[in-house]
Amino acid sequence: MQKTALRSGMTVNMRQARRRENIAGYLFMAPSLLFFLGFVIFPMVMCLVYSFTSYTMTEFSFAGLANYQRMFQDAIFGKALINTIILVLVSVPITCFFSLWVASIISKMADRTTSFFRCVFYLPVVTGSVAVTVVWKWIFNRYYGVLNYLCMSLGLINRNMNWLGDPSTALWCILTILLTTSVGQPIVLYVSALNNVDQSLVEAASVDGATNLQTFWRIKWPQIMPTTLYILVITTINSFQCFALIQLLTSGGPNHATETIMYYIYYNAFKLQNYGYGSAMGIILALIIAAFSALQFKLAKTDNG
Amino acid sequence: MSENIASIQKRMQRKQANTGGDHSVHQITAYEVAALVVLVIIAILFIFPLYWIITGSFKNAQDVIAKVPVWFPTAPTADNYVRLFARPAVRWLINTVFLCAMSMALTCISASMGGYALAKKKFVGRTVVFSVFVCAMALPKQVILIPLLKEMAFLKLHDTLWAVILPTVGWPFGVFLMKQFSETIPESLLEAARIDGAGEARTFIEIVLPIIKPGIGALAIFTFITAWNDYFLQLIMLNDTNVLTISLGIAKLQSELSNDFGLIMAGAALGSIPIIIIFLLFQKFFTRGITMGAVKG
């Protein structure tokens, strides 16, 4: 008798508690949901709508899948897609490995030195894209840039190279600048993560006679795995969204050598006023990024168990 | 015998008491020396743009486009800065600071509340909401710019700083980050608070906030820097000279047929020095904060 009374009493309480949770949950979510729905989801839906229309400065009419069909026949879109994927596939691993390597070295140093190096690597991030591009444009300048000056002085090349104007080197120049602006945050993250590795395990390993490399792979790497996956996701998204560099340095040239989907969308929407077509490409790009991210998140979930 | 053990223990304690640094091995190997050299070379590469901007801002018109790189201004002049401030550069700086500070404040408030809710409050539709947030993170901003602009025009907010602040606050990254942090809050504390009869608001303010404070610090700095650098959104939303931000102001200094690089460098210096100083001052707060989230996330 008492048992049943207790159980039904708890159920009533639990229902009340659940309702409280729901209300509290949504109340707490309210501010961010408001901004999110209003300024991210709503424009996103509009974008989806526009992608099915023929929307230019002079007309606005329903066009079905015309934009999407056009996209798959557009040679420049294909080139842009390839360039974008090259950028992502090259920059993400290099960023991760480089930042890990740097972090592994500077985390062993005295506090002051670590701080100094950490700041130095973070500098390009805080300097701002406009300022960074102005400097790099000068560095890569064919006639009076410092890169050619140094290379000629050191005898590495015998003619001024046209770094940004040569289709074979332009994309790699963009990639280099992208790397300098990408490694800052991962280095900071890795330094902290390495410092938080359980020291007792490391000492136990060294007592057991493990080499540095073995200690790293068996002990440190698993412990910094969550950081690694976090960095992978963020760097991927940043690489896909690389835009200011290309717009300010090469405008997608020479001959579409540095054309990325992001820039091509901008070009179609703002230069040619093909808003419908631009929106359609945007939707496709969003789907691609979402797919990449979903994959990375799945990996993260399985590792964290 | 016991003294030996005691002294060994003391040595280990002293070692462990040292903050930071990995103290497992300590012989300087050839690899470490080589690595340090490479590191220094690369570090120079990273510092160089800043050096170039600062020296460039003090160069006269001839030096700044000279055929052979002029490493140090031959005739340092403050003329570029004089001309920079003839434009409303100070206004631009104030606009940018206001923009970033507002975005930072609003984001921290809404994201901390939202992140807490997603992590700890088991409400209906919680997974759906979170998935949508995460998917939206992948969305490139350029894509939604035209609809966003129309929305702002409709709200009569275009050409004001709010047109840039509101979309920045809406960006889901903040909520995602705070959710990661909020995961680490021990359930027991929340239970205890509930049993004590504390309301939701009190629980949040007195129990949750202190624990996720480092996360909020990290989010604050991150939002500030991201808002500062968001060139394209500012470009599209802001037109009137008096509401420009510093990055936009500098970009507009470049004209078609002339090369006032000195002015541009001065603008670039003005646009980056403040934020570098802020980063240097708040570095510790920032880096300590990120760790916990990333590692335990």
Next chain:
Amino acid sequence: MKKLLALLLCAIMILPAFAFADETTEISLWTYPIGSWGDPDTVNGIIAKFNEVHPEIKVKVNYLDYASGDDQVTTAIEAKTTPDIVMEGPERLVANWGAAGKMLDISDLWDDAVKADIIAASPAVEAACKNAEGIYYEYPLCMTTHCMVINYNDFEAAGALQYLDEATHTWTTEGFLNALDALEAAGYLPTGVVYCGGQGGDQGTRALVTNLYSGQFTNADHTAYTMDSEENIKALQLLKDLVEAGKLDADPGIVAGDEIALFCNSTLSIGFCWNASAAVSNKASLADDVKVFPMAFPSDDGVPELQGGIWGFGLFDNGDEARAQAAKTFVKFVCDDENQAAASVYASGFFPTRASLGDVYAGTDKAENGEYAIFMPFLGDYYQVTGNWAAQRTEWWNLLQRIFAGGDVAAEVATYCANANK
């Protein structure tokens, strides 16, 4: 209760003020950096003069730049936040936004006296400011011809001055080729650069190509681009051969602004993008061994047809009659007021579109601007009003890039025409 009464009293007192406040109209002006019209001090001065006569009209200014200005106007058109007045040229006002139906018909500003005055200065200007149906979308303020520039010192040292006519500042295509040879022989490399990294300064490369063998950029009634004519293809082939022979450079990584920097720091002896305004703004950047000598583009018959630049005002159709009227008042004042007209042109650094104004630089400290007036007789057809102009500009520098990357001239030109003539 007392507080409420006090508040009500205050409100009643303030109310009349609102009634008076409605008398001022506020209009917005967006201007591209045309000479000093990109400088806030200059423009504010002009607005102050305007307000002496018309204090009831307030003018707010937004300064655009050529890199992002078009983007801003485009988005403003979509968001319906366009300004009242925009200052630029017919290729934007008439051929782009006018043709898209976004601009107001300002034929009422073109009374007979003004029309005659403008035609006397240059018939090309009057023709460019209206569309095919005769509706005027632009009210012009100033014009110029785009020319090129050489470093007099380099040419003198290389003995190349004999190949040009110093008195008229012209040369023939043959003279140009000889000059390039002379410069190369004397070691002055690179001579010049055919920049094709973007649309900045494409008036220079267009003029270079069309003048070499007197080709035309478009047909007579401005309905199609004729880069595929025999003369033009010959010209492009010549340039390609020069580049391959090393006598000229081509660079898909730079635009006009970069080329001018290279000229100013004496890397180049020849610059293809120059005009009176460029001379003024780059004066301080010139290296010590650079002596500016403006030249017309080389042509096979020695008579160049230079590209014109026309700048004036256009009004966006914002559906507000009061603001449109105020805007027209402002435009009329700036361009035609007897005390202000010359000053407005002077601020632009270019030449008046009204013959009655004469030489606005005589006796001023910008007197050397008058020097560029010698090119005005060579003003050619203003073809920038041809349809699809904006897209064509992108096709143009892409064409140049493909040609200098080794493409076959005829084939690439065919692609260009196909895309531009859509």
